[in-house]
Amino acid sequence: MEKRTGTVIIAVEDREMASQLNAVISKHADIILCRTGYPRKNNRGIITLLLEGTTDQIGALTGQLGRLKGIEVKSALLKPRNEDE
Numbered sequence: 001m002e003k004r005t006g007t008v009i010i011a012v013e014d015r016e017m018a019s020q021l022n023a024v025i026s027k028h029a030d031i032i033l034c035r036t037g038y039p040r041k042n043n044r045g046i047i048t049l050l051l052e053g054t055t056d057q058i059g060a061l062t063g064q065l066g067r068l069k070g071i072e073v074k075s076a077l078l079k080p081r082n083e084d085e
Helices: 015-027 055-066
Strands: 004-012 032-038 045-053 071-077
Touching: 004 015, 004 055, 015 045, 015 055, 045 055, 055 071
Parallel strands: none
Antiparallel strands: 004 045, 004 071, 032 045
16 A cells, blocks of 8 residues: 555643553654644644555544544645656
8 A cells, every 4th residue: 555645633622631642643653754742821732743654554543543532633645646756
C-alpha cells in the first residue's frame, strides 16, 4: 500500500486525558514526522501532527485518538503523487 502525507489536528478539551493521548501518539511514532503543541489560556490545547504512512496506519492513529474522551480529531491527507512527476 502506498504512503500518504497528511496532517492531524487534535483539540484537547480534557487535560486529564494527556497521558492516554501521549500513549496513543507514541504507539504510532513511526509515521509521525513532526509534532507541535500549542497550549492555550483556556486550558484547552491544540496538537498538530505531520504524518507519512498508509491510509490504514493513519486511520488507526486517528481512530484511537477519536475514541478518547475530551479529544477532537480532524485529519487531511494529500493525494498520492507518482514518483515520475
